[in-house]
Amino acid sequence: xxxxxxxxxxxxxxxxxxxxxxxxxxxxxxxxxxxxxxxxxxxxxxxxxxxxxxxxxxxxxxxxxxxxxxxxxxxxxxxxxxxxxxxxxxxxxxxxxxxxxxxxxxxxxxxxxxxxxxxxxxxxxxxxxxxxxxxxxxxxxxxxxxxxxxxxxxxxxxxxxxxxxxxxxxxxxxxxxxxxxxxxxxxxxxxxxxxxxxxxxxxxxxxxxxxxx
Numbered sequence: 001x002x003x004x005x006x007x008x009x010x011x012x013x014x015x016x017x018x019x020x021x022x023x024x025x026x027x028x029x030x031x032x033x034x035x036x037x038x039x040x041x042x043x044x045x046x047x048x049x050x051x052x053x054x055x056x057x058x059x060x061x062x063x064x065x066x067x068x069x070x071x072x073x074x075x076x077x078x079x080x081x082x083x084x085x086x087x088x089x090x091x092x093x094x095x096x097x098x099x100x101x102x103x104x105x106x107x108x109x110x111x112x113x114x115x116x117x118x119x120x121x122x123x124x125x126x127x128x129x130x131x132x133x134x135x136x137x138x139x140x141x142x143x144x145x146x147x148x149x150x151x152x153x154x155x156x157x158x159x160x161x162x163x164x165x166x167x168x169x170x171x172x173x174x175x176x177x178x179x180x181x182x183x184x185x186x187x188x189x190x191x192x193x194x195x196x197x198x199x200x201x202x203x204x205x206x207x208x209x210x211x212x213x
Contacts, residue, residue, distance in 0.1 A: 022117040025131055028100075035211070039097045040104075044207045046200035048098060052084050053195035074172055080187040081156075081172025086165075091212030095166045099159040102171065103133045105194050110151050111135040131159040142182045150181040152190045 028036065039045070048069065055071040074081035086095050107113060115134045120127060135155040142149040153175035160167045171191070175184035 021121075022119045022132070025116045025118040036097055036100055039094075039207075039211050040101060042207050043200070043204050044094065044211060045098060045101055046197050046204050047208050048090060048094070049195045049197040050199055053191065053197070056082055056191060056195070074170065079172050079174050081170060082187075082191065084169040084171070086167055086169075091208070092166050093211045093213045094208060095169070096159070097211060099131070099157070099169050102169070102194055103135075103157055106133075106135045106155050106157065109190075109193060110138050110140070110149070111155060112138055126163050129161045129164075131161075133157040145182055147182050148180055150176045150184050152187065153184040155190070 051069045052071060055069045056073075059071050059073055069087055070085040072083040072085070074083060084098075086092075090098075103113065103116075112135065113133055114136045115132070118129065118131045120129050122128075133156070135157070137149060137151045137153075140149055141147065153173045156170070156172050156174070158170040160170065171194075173184065173187050173190060
């Protein structure tokens with residue numbers, strides 16, 4: 001059990017995959033960090049978080065249409081999540097800020113970022129770049145059960161680009177099944193904590209163009 005916990009809470013390469021393929025992601029420059037901080041302070045994210053949240057529930061309820069932002073459900077054995085697809089109305093700069101903000105919000109929910117890696121793959125028709133953040137729950141006990149609080153399980157956040165252009169953000173959870181952990185909270189609760197935001201005001205809408213590139 002001790003070895004399992006050491007593996008869980010220690011750092012590892014993205015998704016435990018080939019270390020030669022994944023490399024540490026480049027850190028933001030001071031200028032990029034200042035720009036992101038301003039983007040967050042001005043709440044420009046309200047232009048898209050609420051609409052993505054609405055699109056998720058429409059897709060889940062089978063009522064998604066062709067208008068608005070596109071979200072697809074991710075359902076695999078032992079994993080649940082969502083794909084937030086890029087839309088030209090957002091702009092690459094804003095989409096990257098959304099990705100970084102989601103990572104910051106996950107960390108604020110009692111997680112630590114175990115890795116932030118990137119990988120490039122070249123195919124005959126295109127090249128793909130994936131940025132991956134893996135978040136693990138901080139090793140704290142749940143007061144009610146005495147077991148380790150896994151919150152939503154392991155959380156993975158990816159940004160996928162094709163030929164240098166944003167394609168989608170993938171958010172997924174892998175609940176831990178070991179008896180020493182609490183039962184994981186539902187994925188929908190995580191999504192609400194990350195995306196449920198009021199509509200933007202006029203100033204926030206106007207600022208979207210500033211960070212588009």
